[in-house]
Amino acid sequence: MTPTDVGTDPRAATAGDGAARAGRAAPLPPDERRASILRAVRPVLLERGVAATTRELAEAAGVAEGTLFRVFSDKLSLIGQAAFVAADPADAVPDLDAIDRALSLRDRLVAVMEIGLARIETTMRWMAILHEIGRVDPRPQAERDAAGRDGWAQWVQRQTEGEAQVRAALERVMGPDPGLRVSTARAVELFNVLLVGSSMQLVDARRRGVEAAPVDPAELVGLFLDGVARRT
Structure with a gap:
């Protein structure tokens, strides 16, 4: 249930450089991205609990579902950490x-x-x-x-x-x-x-x-x- 280190993938760095050259905002550092996701999914979790789908959680966080699983090992890990921090x-x-x-x-x-x-x-x-x-x-x-x-x-x-x-x-x-x-x-x-x-x-x-x-x-x-x- 420990988040993976999404900042060590050289492809991510290359993508970030490309985004910066294209005038888009640079990706958040891993810790900031994780904190941002945990806060963004709170309303969905308070309404749906563990019944919330990964699609709903990803939409609430404004990221792709694949991004969730690069930061959290699985859905229950994400929900548990969100609840732990929110409480x-x-x-x-x-x-x-x-x-x-x-x-x-x-x-x-x-x-x-x-x-x-x-x-x-x-x-x-x-x-x-x-x-x-x-x-x-x-x-x-x-x-x-x-x-x-x-x-x-x-x-x-x-x-x-x-x-x-x-x-x-x-x-x-x-x-x-x-x-x-x-x-x-x-x-x-x-x-x-x-x-x-x-x-x-x-x-x-x-x-x-x-x-x-x-x-x-x-x-x-x-x-x-x-x-x-x-x-x-």
Whole structure:
């Protein structure tokens, strides 16, 4: 499942030179091409899961099907890597950093809550896709078990590193702000409790087939900043 090195083929270099002479954009370096494909196929995978065809994935990425298999060993490898990267918590950092710091603390936190709720919703879908891959993986069980152990170790490391980056981004969005009566780090911890807790409540309701009211980000931020006790 390791991508092949598409940059060592002399024919590729010759083709690239020819494209440059013809006035076309030069091919992307292998790592950039791989990252571009993984991002481009996300909408198709979120809609179709492992049922997505290589043709659909190639069209989404704007490349030929043969190009996919020069970068990824097979379709399941492509889908698995796309899900693995998309579920990385750090993927939300650019959106968090783009929040306007001139907004009030309340409005900044509503924007954070909207991003967070959407991210958790999407991450749950990526997790389901990874489970789908496990069900249809044609490799022998021993090979699948070994790959699963390695993949889990990578997953834990990626999640740990990504969560640390998200916490740092949240601290940049939150403060320091005179409206906080606790440290910025503590405020981030409490905010995450509310965000994750409300998301898991929705997930559990769906699992049980119970109709759940949609979460209002502004209401959650009001709860976070103002509490529920009547002020005297």
